[in-house]
Ligand SMILES: Nc1ncnc2c1ncn2[C@@H]1O[C@H](COP(=O)(O)OP(=O)(O)O)[C@@H](O)[C@H]1O
């Protein structure tokens with residue numbers, strides 16, 4: 485359905501062009517759910533925005549690669565065509581539901597508007613369809629809700645509305661960028677469950693973007709791990725949890741809170757931070773944070789400054805950055 489190949493994208497800034505996404509490749513098959521995970525600043529949103537033609541203009545640019553959606557090439561498509569694809573073929577949900585909602589209009593009107601822009605049915609039908617959508621996303625007393633304004637709803641309810649709007653035109657693919665990050669833990673679990681349910685019942689494909697590998701465990705079939713603008717590992721979810729091959733992935737796994745975690749114990753976090761776009765090495769970008777015993781050898785090597793590691797298929801369907809110093813052993 486969606487095939488992203490060697491996608492590179494970045495921003496024109498006062499100090500020159502900065503690359504935020506470096507030759508990222510992945511695919512999403514029909515009805516599949518793909519997780520994209522990585523700490524904040526790793527290029528997940530820039531990747532999603534590139535697919536949807538939503539990079540900020542005029543600074544954001546796709547500089548290389550292809551994005552093929554059901555055979556259509558999106559990377560070079562004009563804004564008008566892209567607008568048709570957004571909403572109709574690809575639905576999207578972002579972290580903060582209020583960005584997708586208009587505070588001055590009642591919910592019903594916003595859903596109707598969304599159906600109308602995409603030329604769905606007549607007024608009467610649209611109202612029925614809006615009610616049906618609200619039911620589908622688990623909103624109690626939908627008749628009542630249609631008349632309410634976004635501020636009258638809880639964060640979880642708002643996100644359900646945004647999901648309803650994203651589903652309005654039966655997209656084949658839903659891209660959810662940190663859809664639960666702004667919500668409390670209980671609501672988070674409910675929204676994830678809803679997304680998983682909808683994906684099944686509507687036979688959609690799903691891209692779930694998150695900084696929390698725990699979120700992916702329940703919801704996704706496969707996962708792509710991004711670090712500093714690159715894919716460093718990708719595999720079926722079960723495989724990633726059982727056998728992480730990249731030290732970054734292993735670090736992310738250690739930082740998932742579990743039910744057994746004593747509330748006051750501190751979760752392990754990966755020491756160091758994601759590098760800024762102006763300070764990215766050519767070699768394995770996670771190396772400065774890697775706990776490999778001989779990591780200093782690599783950091784001082786010519787390779788670190790000049791050789792971009794390829795991804796290799798270490799086991800069937802399990803890809804990892806080809807650099808011993810960032811691999812687990
Ligand atoms: N409009 C922008 N101009 C310049 N740099 C940006 C812009 N948006 C994002 N970036 C940079 O691109 C990198 C990737 O950002 P992003 O994709 O938002 O990360 P993530 O979604 O993984 O947290 C970060 O270093 C971020 O600072």
Ligand SMILES: [Mg+2]
Nearest residue numbers: 528529661662
């Ligand atoms: Mg983001």
